[in-house]
Amino acid sequence: MEQADDRLDHAPWPMRALILAALGAVSGFAFYHLTNGDQTQLDGALAALVAVFSIELAFSLERLRWPWSVAFAASGAVVAAFIAWSNGSPDGWNADDGWHFAAAVAGVAIAVPLFQAAREEGRLRLVPAAVHAHAWTNIILGGAVIAFTGATMLLALLLSELFGLIGVHFLRDLLREGWFAVALAGAAAGGAIGLLRDRDVMTSVLQRVGRTILSVLAPVLAAGLVFFVLALPFTGLDALWEQTKSTTPILLACMTGAVILTNAVAGNSVEEEARALALRWSAMALIATMGPLAAVAAVSTGQRIVQHGFTPGRLWAAVFVAIAVAIALGYAWGLFRGRSAWPTPLRAINVRLAAGICLLALFLALPIVSFGALSTRDQVARLESGRIPAERFDWAALAFDFGEAGRAALKRLQTHRNPAIAARANAVAKAETRWDAQSPEQQDTQRAVSLAARIRVLPAGTKLPLSLAAALGEGQCKASSPCTFFLLPGGQEALQFDDLCFPSSPRATDTMRTRGQCDPTRYVLREGRWLNAPEEPYTQEQRTRFGRGYRNGSLETRTVPSRRIFIDGEPVGPPF
Helix, strand or coil: CCCCCCCCCCCCCCCHHHHHHHHHHHHHHHHHHHCCCCCCCCHHHHHHHHHHHHHHHEEEEEEECCCHHHHHHHHHHHHHHHHHHHHHCCCCCCHHHHHHHHHHHHHHCCCCCHHHHHHHHCCCCCCCCHHHHHHHHHHHHHHHHHHHHHHHHHHHHHHHHHCCCCCCHHHHHHHHHHHHHHHHHHHHHHHHHHHHHCHHHHHHHHHHHEEEHHHCCHHHHHHHHHHHHHHHHHHHCCHHHHHHCCCCCCCCCHHHHHHHHHCCCHHHCCHHCCCCCCHHHHHHCCCCCCCHHHHHHHHHHHHHHHCCCHHHHHHHHHHHHHHHHHHHHHHHHHHHHHHHHHHHHHHHHHHHHHHHHHHHHHHHHCCCCCCCHHHHHHHHHHHHHHCCCCCCCCCCHHHHHHHHHHHHHHHHCCCCCCCHHHHHHHHHCCCHHHHHHHHHHHHHHHHHHHHHHHCCCEECCCCHHHHHHHCCCCCCCCCCEEEEECCCCCCCCCEEEEECCCCCCCCHHHHHCCCCCCCCCEEEECCCCEECCCCCCCHHHHHHHHHHHHHHCCCCCCCCCCCCCCEEEEEEECCC
């Protein structure tokens, strides 16, 4: 039987606010000096130690068994420091190192409400009601602390300007010192947590209000996700990948929203469950859509891996998808087991999932599994087998994203028996930036993708061909000189318009250019290449006839059909 959320009430501890304010100020001062200047690997580890220890202690400190809180914060800080030290290198962090540290932060963050619930019991026993209550409270505290810290910094800035009016610049000069600003922010954050922790009733009310507001959104998201899932058999999965390359992140974001709203309806205990049938049925619908969302995300990620091989980003995406699948299965089991009383088993499943995700995140954060090394072996194997030509291989990722394993592979490829591979490897080994490591073809493609993303294309919904974007000059369609492309039916012709020639404000006529300058530029597709208004060459026979007719005076006027561009009924530019 679940217990109600009454175990969060504690006797006030006024000293806690002072302790946490002092801890925040000292931690902010230390963190600033460790992260500024010539930062070493040890400095990064110590900065992680200071930040994680102060944050975990601030959120978990209670008079009840306070040594437990200190030991918990210290252990989490040591783990974060070890991960920061073991993943970093003198050359800086690569993308995989950042993911490792993010996993460590996620692991220690999830561990906080689990520890708080165990401390309340005095043993390793996780009561779902207590875990949920602490999790929601920590989220509310986090938002309130950010708001309070921001208000404190604005107030300090206002006072500095006020005293500046009478020639007293002491506070203004202090705020310009980075260490003081960070220390002040840390003190404000620590003090705010301490003050709010002494008002458990208020934070309890805030979390209930927050859950109530969120639960109202459950029917809206449920309707959208149900419609989406029901439409998939008719639209097919191919439509997902045709519209965007961010299919997996979008699906996982929707599933995250479904999890949050479902738990808002479920509450922390039986007494706090939403009673409205519309809300409960909406939460059940959200649970039902989690499986299809996770399955489609798995297919999308798997397809990317099969097509393009391993990268640290895709492997981490596979981890997120695996977690999503586990959540979907767990929630489906809770719904099946609990029937109409599904929130009770769901809360217990949440605790097990949180513990499992916490352990998985901490394991992946350790330098035991290297996604960079796995990606290097896979990508180099694809290169050496000929599946990827040397000119299309992602050399920038090998040199800058795969860590030590990628750099070691690059060094080995410099003496490869394939001349094309060895030449590119030697060229990339000299690159100082990712852009320098890319081949000219890859640079052109990247420039074209960036250009196509910021150009308006008509008719609406039409995409600008990358080959056309690549044909544009370096200085065309910049932010200071936007343009619009109109693709003609058939896909063989396109007209480029200068947006400055068509100002949206009637008074902006001074920005209009001359009639000739505002004529659209015409592009045609010939033999796979977009050419800028090519002139039709005359044959030798035509030239002979032109000369004979010109001498004989055989000139005449004929009325012929022509094509013109019309904007709101008015012709623009010459016929074409």
